[in-house]
Amino acid sequence: MTDIILKAEHLKKVFVSGKKSMTAVDDVSFELNRGECLGIVGESGSGKSTIAKMITHLESVTEGQVFLKGKDITHVKGKALREIYQEIQMVFQMPMESFDPRCTLGDGIGESLRNMGISRSETGSRVEKLLERCGLDREFADRYPHQVSGGQCQRAAIARALAVNPEILICDEATSALDVTVQKQILELLIELKQKEQLSFLLICHDLALVQAFCDKVLVLYHGKTVEYGTPDEIINHPKEDYTKRLIDSVL
Template sequence: MADIILKADHLKKVFISGKKSMTAVDDVSFELERGECLGIVGESGSGKSTIAKMITHLEPVTDGQIFLKGKDITHVGGKSLRKTYQDIQMVFQMPMESFDPRCTLGDGIGESLRNMGINRTETRTRVENLLERCGLSKEYADRYPHQVSGGQCQRAAIARALAVSPEILICDEATSALDVTVQKQILELLIELKEKENLSFILICHDLALVQAFCDKVLVLYHGKTVEYGTPDDIINHPKMDYTKKLIDSVL
């Protein structure tokens, strides 16, 4: 029997501005098994990032439900929300913008650990270990975001996400701002984390080659709706919808 760690059931998100409304996500459902990677693809404005924000409670859900390990987390708050953030972490597209420029990378990575009551000495040790797990030497803990490259900063962002030992990592276009060589290095790091630590991933991406290399399932969105949902090979090699064919043709 499949071990479903995350389930989205008929998710809907409507943004309202004055008398106008815009449906960004419309009746989207999917399941994520433990240790699996789900790729969510589609053009800009298709609703990919909005789904990630609903899962992480950065945006409220208009309709539908989100289940984490069988528990409804759609509208949780307080201690339950803090527990959700321990289970689900997000890595963003622009790593340098996700760090406070006034603080070192080590301070940024260790913030969640300090918030959990871990003393500074233990936090420093854990931060250095996290950096090394993500391919950076411990000296990077004392560097500021502007003192490192985009790829190094993204490794530090992944280290920060791993600090609370999450079970799910959501990567929202986490490699799109990096050059091709660095993209490959970050992908190799994510694959290593997936294989060694049995992490589950949601990879929000427009690069179908990346999706095919890393993901077990793919959800294709168009104007907030699901147009295809299946394995990468089936969808890329045998697309059923014209939109998916155009998406594939655009990157070939």
């Protein structure tokens, strides 16, 4: 019996502007098992990030449901939503933009801990351990976002996401703004976290080569609809749809 930690059923998102409407996600379903990584791939505008935002309540769900460990979280608010953020955290594409430039990386990483009522001294100690866990020296706690490289800032962003001990990490194009060498280093960090700590991942990505290296299952989107859903080997070695074949040819 599989241990499903996250499940989406028939998700739909329609954006309305005046008399015009645009369907960004159309009847998408998937399951994420504990300790697995699901890659959601597709070109720009395919609906990948919109799905991530619906799961984390950055966008409302037009139709469908989202379940976390069997509980419907589609429309939760207030305290129930805050509790979800203890279990699901997100790492964004542009790490420097995700930190307040007026605050040190240590302040940014420790914010959620302070909000939980943890003392400043204990928060400082935990922040240093989180930085080391993500391959950064403790001194990075005192640096500002503009004083570090993109890769270092993304490591700090991952440390911040891990601060509340989530069970699911959603990485929304978390390596695409980095150069190839740094991409590889961040991917190795994510693989280590997955193997050692049984974290579950949702990897929003357009790079099938990256997905093949990291993911257990792949969902291919095109214009908001599911094109293919299966293991990386099934989809990359035996693609059924022309769109998937074009995606593969563009990166492999």
